Amino acid sequence: MTAASGSARGGVEIRRLHKSFGGVRAVWDVSFTVPAGKTVGLIGPNGSGKTTLLNLLAGYYKPDAGEILYGGTDLAGLPPERIARAGVVRTWQDPRIVPDLTVAENVAIGALARGAGMPNDAARRALLAESGLTAVADTPAGSLPYGQQKLVAIARSLAASPAVLLLDEPLAGLSAFERQHVVALIQQFRTTGTVLLVDHAFGVIAQLCDHVVVLNTGTKLTEGPPGVISKDPSVIEVYFG
Numbered sequence: 001m002t003a004a005s006g007s008a009r010g011g012v013e014i015r016r017l018h019k020s021f022g023g024v025r026a027v028w029d030v031s032f033t034v035p036a037g038k039t040v041g042l043i044g045p046n047g048s049g050k051t052t053l054l055n056l057l058a059g060y061y062k063p064d065a066g067e068i069l070y071g072g073t074d075l076a077g078l079p080p081e082r083i084a085r086a087g088v089v090r091t092w093q094d095p096r097i098v099p100d101l102t103v104a105e106n107v108a109i110g111a112l113a114r115g116a117g118m119p120n121d122a123a124r125r126a127l128l129a130e131s132g133l134t135a136v137a138d139t140p141a142g143s144l145p146y147g148q149q150k151l152v153a154i155a156r157s158l159a160a161s162p163a164v165l166l167l168d169e170p171l172a173g174l175s176a177f178e179r180q181h182v183v184a185l186i187q188q189f190r191t192t193g194t195v196l197l198v199d200h201a202f203g204v205i206a207q208l209c210d211h212v213v214v215l216n217t218g219t220k221l222t223e224g225p226p227g228v229i230s231k232d233p234s235v236i237e238v239y240f241g
Contacts, residue, residue, distance in 0.1 A: 011036040011194050012057065012088070012164055017066035017076075019052055026052040027063075028218045034164070039186075039195040041205035041226070044215035045238055050198045051093070053215070054166050057196070058090035059083040070164070084113050087163035091170060095149035097156075099142020103133050106141045106152050110159030124159075130188070131155040132181040147178040154182060164194045171199060183208070202230065202240070214239065 012034045019027040027049045034040045042050050055061040057068055059080035068075040075083050080090075089110075097106050104124055128134050131151050136144060141152050154170055167186070171179050186195065186208055199205055205212060206226040214221040214229060216238045222229070229235055 011038065011070075012075075012196070013067075013069040014053075014057075015067040015069065017053070017056060017068065018064045019056055019061055020064055025218045027056065030066075030215070030218075030220050032213045032220060032223055034194055034196050035211075036194050037192070038210045039190045039197060039208055041209035041212040042196060042198045042215065043200070043202065043205060043212060043229075043239060044221070047217070048215040049218040050215055051168060052218075054090055054168050054196070054198065057083075057166055058088065060090075081113070084160060084162075087161075088166065089113075089157050089160045089162035089164070090166040091154055091157045091168055093169045093172060095146070095153040097141040097149050097152050099140065101141060102138050103141050103144070103152050104128060104137040107131075107133075107155045107159050110156040111161070113160050127155055127159055130181075130185060131158075132178070147174045150174060151178060151181060154185060158185065158189065162193065164196070165189060167195060167197045167199075169199055170197070171201060171204060202226075206230065 015031050017027055017030045030053065042053065044050055052061065056063050059075065059078050062077045066076060070086065070088060075088065098109065107127060108124060128137050131154065133151055133155060136148065141149060150173065157165065170182050174182060189195065197205065197209060209226055211223065212226050212229045213223040214235050221234060221238065222232055
């Protein structure tokens, strides 16, 4: 499993991004960079703006102001399908699988979303094996337990051969065995791809991420290496405390 060739075009640079809903400032004047080939963790308490930020990056929300620069293009305000075809792919906290399709068919949808056509059988089997889904490949995805449905959704995103992968709490609700599969998938992808990872488990963030950005009440509180962030008094107060 490799990232798309578009990863060579660079990472994602977020410049002064704003998004409000009515009078609520969900994301306010946020700037940071996800460098090409690096994994950046995005943390913060509930309501800090993490999911809103991912939705802005993936095109599900249009920012009120600011830029999202990727490969020389400002993605801000572009529709999700154009952003996905450019190589920036988002996962969700909930699986969002197609319940009546088989696991293998759900995974194949990822390649269609990128406009790459159906993956060949060998590529599909390899991705299913890497995701621990071979035994249920021909099973309707809707009949699987929640943890396996989430694995299907992550495998579907990887089938799109993204250059940048936006992961929204990929380990939430998984068993220890399923978590091992997801961590292995992320570790393999990040050797060639770029990742922005949202998760509440700081141990996972520290294990997988080169850099961490901390949000609080819609603004960027601080950023830095995981070892520095874990000892920052302001982060301890709003996140660990």
